[in-house]
Amino acid sequence: MNLFDHIRDVPDFPKPGIVFKDISPLLASREATQEAIRAMAEPYRADPPEAILAVEARGFLFAVPMAQELGCGVVLVRKPGKLPAATTAVEYALEYGNDMLEMHADALTKGQKVLIVDDVLATGGTVAACADLARQAGAEVTAAAFLVELTFLNGRSKLGNLPVSAAITY
Numbered sequence: 001m002n003l004f005d006h007i008r009d010v011p012d013f014p015k016p017g018i019v020f021k022d023i024s025p026l027l028a029s030r031e032a033t034q035e036a037i038r039a040m041a042e043p044y045r046a047d048p049p050e051a052i053l054a055v056e057a058r059g060f061l062f063a064v065p066m067a068q069e070l071g072c073g074v075v076l077v078r079k080p081g082k083l084p085a086a087t088t089a090v091e092y093a094l095e096y097g098n099d100m101l102e103m104h105a106d107a108l109t110k111g112q113k114v115l116i117v118d119d120v121l122a123t124g125g126t127v128a129a130c131a132d133l134a135r136q137a138g139a140e141v142t143a144a145a146f147l148v149e150l151t152f153l154n155g156r157s158k159l160g161n162l163p164v165s166a167a168i169t170y
Protein backbone atom coordinates (compact mmCIF):
# COMPACT_ATOMS: atom_id res chain seq x y z
CA MET A 1 0.00 0.00 0.00
CA ASN A 2 1.55 3.30 -1.10
CA LEU A 3 -0.32 6.16 0.54
CA PHE A 4 1.22 8.66 -1.92
CA ASP A 5 -0.88 7.01 -4.66
CA HIS A 6 -4.03 8.12 -2.83
CA ILE A 7 -3.21 11.84 -2.49
CA ARG A 8 -4.10 14.05 -5.48
CA ASP A 9 -2.38 17.36 -6.29
CA VAL A 10 -4.80 20.12 -7.29
CA PRO A 11 -2.89 23.17 -8.59
CA ASP A 12 -4.07 26.72 -7.83
CA PHE A 13 -6.60 25.77 -5.12
CA PRO A 14 -7.90 27.61 -3.16
CA LYS A 15 -5.65 30.42 -4.49
CA PRO A 16 -3.19 30.77 -7.40
CA GLY A 17 0.21 29.27 -6.52
CA ILE A 18 -1.09 26.83 -3.88
CA VAL A 19 -0.82 23.12 -4.73
CA PHE A 20 -3.62 21.55 -2.72
CA LYS A 21 -3.07 18.03 -1.38
CA ASP A 22 -6.49 16.44 -1.88
CA ILE A 23 -7.17 13.48 0.43
CA SER A 24 -10.47 12.55 -1.28
CA PRO A 25 -8.98 9.51 -3.12
CA LEU A 26 -7.54 8.22 0.16
CA LEU A 27 -10.87 8.57 1.98
CA ALA A 28 -12.63 6.84 -0.92
CA SER A 29 -10.52 3.73 -0.31
CA ARG A 30 -11.28 1.67 2.82
CA GLU A 31 -7.83 0.06 2.65
CA ALA A 32 -5.93 3.33 2.21
CA THR A 33 -7.86 5.00 5.05
CA GLN A 34 -7.20 2.02 7.33
CA GLU A 35 -3.49 2.09 6.48
CA ALA A 36 -3.36 5.87 7.04
CA ILE A 37 -4.92 5.56 10.51
CA ARG A 38 -2.60 2.67 11.38
CA ALA A 39 0.48 4.66 10.28
CA MET A 40 -0.65 7.82 12.09
CA ALA A 41 -1.37 5.95 15.36
CA GLU A 42 1.79 3.80 15.36
CA PRO A 43 4.21 6.24 17.08
CA TYR A 44 1.77 6.69 20.00
CA ARG A 45 0.83 3.08 20.81
CA ALA A 46 3.53 2.60 23.46
CA ASP A 47 2.56 5.75 25.40
CA PRO A 48 -0.96 6.74 24.33
CA PRO A 49 -2.39 10.24 24.94
CA GLU A 50 -5.23 10.91 27.40
CA ALA A 51 -7.13 12.90 24.77
CA ILE A 52 -6.89 13.78 21.09
CA LEU A 53 -7.43 17.38 20.01
CA ALA A 54 -9.18 17.24 16.62
CA VAL A 55 -8.95 20.13 14.15
CA GLU A 56 -11.98 21.04 12.00
CA ALA A 57 -12.73 19.88 9.42
CA ARG A 58 -10.39 17.36 7.82
CA GLY A 59 -8.66 16.65 11.14
CA PHE A 60 -11.95 15.24 12.46
CA LEU A 61 -11.82 12.46 9.86
CA PHE A 62 -8.60 11.06 11.32
CA ALA A 63 -8.97 11.99 15.00
CA VAL A 64 -11.90 9.72 15.88
CA PRO A 65 -10.50 6.48 14.40
CA MET A 66 -7.08 7.30 15.88
CA ALA A 67 -8.63 7.84 19.31
CA GLN A 68 -10.39 4.48 18.99
CA GLU A 69 -7.05 2.85 18.11
CA LEU A 70 -5.24 4.53 21.00
CA GLY A 71 -7.99 4.17 23.61
CA CYS A 72 -8.92 7.78 24.37
CA GLY A 73 -11.57 10.38 23.57
CA VAL A 74 -11.64 13.38 21.23
CA VAL A 75 -11.91 17.12 21.94
CA LEU A 76 -13.16 19.26 19.06
CA VAL A 77 -11.35 22.42 17.92
CA ARG A 78 -13.76 24.26 15.64
CA LYS A 79 -14.11 27.31 13.43
CA PRO A 80 -15.87 30.25 15.19
CA GLY A 81 -19.51 30.06 16.25
CA LYS A 82 -19.91 26.28 15.96
CA LEU A 83 -19.48 25.13 19.57
CA PRO A 84 -22.57 25.50 21.79
CA ALA A 85 -21.10 26.00 25.29
CA ALA A 86 -18.58 28.56 26.64
CA THR A 87 -15.42 28.66 24.49
CA THR A 88 -11.84 29.88 24.46
CA ALA A 89 -10.50 31.21 21.14
CA VAL A 90 -7.24 31.88 19.31
CA GLU A 91 -6.49 33.63 15.97
CA TYR A 92 -4.02 32.12 13.50
CA ALA A 93 -2.59 32.42 9.97
CA LEU A 94 -3.06 29.74 7.27
CA GLU A 95 -1.05 28.98 4.10
CA TYR A 96 -3.98 30.70 2.34
CA GLY A 97 -5.49 33.21 4.79
CA ASN A 98 -6.38 33.97 8.41
CA ASP A 99 -8.88 32.30 10.67
CA MET A 100 -9.92 31.70 14.26
CA LEU A 101 -10.32 28.47 16.22
CA GLU A 102 -12.39 27.75 19.31
CA MET A 103 -12.53 24.99 21.92
CA HIS A 104 -14.98 24.41 24.75
CA ALA A 105 -13.54 26.05 27.87
CA ASP A 106 -14.22 22.92 29.96
CA ALA A 107 -12.98 20.39 27.39
CA LEU A 108 -9.54 19.68 28.86
CA THR A 109 -8.29 19.22 32.41
CA LYS A 110 -5.07 20.54 33.92
CA GLY A 111 -2.09 18.31 33.22
CA GLN A 112 -4.05 16.16 30.72
CA LYS A 113 -1.72 14.70 28.07
CA VAL A 114 -3.05 15.71 24.67
CA LEU A 115 -2.13 14.68 21.12
CA ILE A 116 -3.13 17.09 18.32
CA VAL A 117 -4.36 15.38 15.12
CA ASP A 118 -4.85 16.98 11.70
CA ASP A 119 -4.64 15.91 8.06
CA VAL A 120 -1.97 18.37 6.82
CA LEU A 121 0.94 20.24 8.44
CA ALA A 122 1.62 23.18 6.13
CA THR A 123 2.85 26.48 7.66
CA GLY A 124 2.09 25.21 11.17
CA GLY A 125 -0.25 28.07 12.08
CA THR A 126 -3.22 25.81 12.75
CA VAL A 127 -1.43 23.36 15.01
CA ALA A 128 0.39 26.16 16.85
CA ALA A 129 -3.02 27.74 17.55
CA CYS A 130 -4.38 24.40 18.80
CA ALA A 131 -1.38 23.97 21.07
CA ASP A 132 -2.03 27.47 22.47
CA LEU A 133 -5.68 26.60 23.15
CA ALA A 134 -4.73 23.39 24.95
CA ARG A 135 -1.96 25.00 27.00
CA GLN A 136 -4.24 27.91 27.99
CA ALA A 137 -6.54 25.23 29.44
CA GLY A 138 -3.62 23.82 31.43
CA ALA A 139 -3.24 20.65 29.35
CA GLU A 140 0.14 19.21 28.34
CA VAL A 141 0.54 18.94 24.55
CA THR A 142 2.72 15.87 24.05
CA ALA A 143 2.88 15.71 20.22
CA ALA A 144 1.11 16.46 16.93
CA ALA A 145 0.26 13.76 14.37
CA PHE A 146 -0.51 14.37 10.68
CA LEU A 147 -1.28 12.36 7.61
CA VAL A 148 0.73 14.74 5.39
CA GLU A 149 3.61 17.11 6.18
CA LEU A 150 4.64 19.73 3.60
CA THR A 151 8.24 20.01 4.81
CA PHE A 152 9.10 22.85 2.37
CA LEU A 153 6.74 25.15 4.33
CA ASN A 154 8.74 24.51 7.52
CA GLY A 155 5.71 24.23 9.80
CA ARG A 156 7.82 22.64 12.53
CA SER A 157 9.57 25.98 13.07
CA LYS A 158 6.34 27.35 14.64
CA LEU A 159 6.09 24.43 17.07
CA GLY A 160 9.17 24.82 19.26
CA ASN A 161 10.30 21.40 20.44
CA LEU A 162 6.87 19.75 20.08
CA PRO A 163 7.35 16.24 18.66
CA VAL A 164 5.72 15.90 15.22
CA SER A 165 4.91 12.77 13.20
CA ALA A 166 3.55 12.41 9.67
CA ALA A 167 2.64 9.32 7.67
CA ILE A 168 3.59 11.04 4.38
CA THR A 169 6.09 13.85 3.79
CA TYR A 170 6.62 15.99 0.67
Ligand SMILES: O=P(O)(O)OC[C@H]1O[C@H](OP(=O)(O)OP(=O)(O)O)[C@H](O)[C@@H]1O
Binds near residue numbers: 118122123
Ligand atom coordinates in the same frame (compact mmCIF):
# COMPACT_ATOMS: atom_id res chain seq x y z
O1 LIG B 1 -0.28 24.33 8.73
P1 LIG B 1 -1.29 25.34 8.25
O2 LIG B 1 -0.69 26.32 7.26
O3 LIG B 1 -2.00 26.02 9.36
O4 LIG B 1 -2.35 24.57 7.37
C1 LIG B 1 -2.92 23.31 7.72
C2 LIG B 1 -4.41 23.40 7.90
O5 LIG B 1 -5.02 23.82 6.67
C3 LIG B 1 -6.10 22.94 6.38
O6 LIG B 1 -7.27 23.32 7.00
P2 LIG B 1 -8.31 24.40 6.44
O7 LIG B 1 -8.28 25.58 7.34
O8 LIG B 1 -8.12 24.60 4.98
O9 LIG B 1 -9.71 23.75 6.77
P3 LIG B 1 -10.56 22.44 6.47
O10 LIG B 1 -9.91 21.29 7.22
O11 LIG B 1 -11.86 22.83 7.08
O12 LIG B 1 -10.61 22.18 4.98
C4 LIG B 1 -5.64 21.62 6.96
O13 LIG B 1 -6.72 20.74 7.18
C5 LIG B 1 -4.97 22.04 8.24
O14 LIG B 1 -5.89 22.17 9.31
Ligand SMILES: Nc1ncnc2[nH]cnc12
Binds near residue numbers: 019122
Ligand atom coordinates in the same frame (compact mmCIF):
# COMPACT_ATOMS: atom_id res chain seq x y z
N1 LIG C 1 -1.36 22.75 0.31
C1 LIG C 1 -2.32 22.27 1.12
N2 LIG C 1 -3.04 21.19 0.77
C2 LIG C 1 -4.01 20.71 1.58
N3 LIG C 1 -4.32 21.26 2.75
C3 LIG C 1 -3.61 22.34 3.14
N4 LIG C 1 -3.67 23.10 4.25
C4 LIG C 1 -2.76 24.08 4.14
N5 LIG C 1 -2.08 23.99 2.99
C5 LIG C 1 -2.60 22.89 2.35
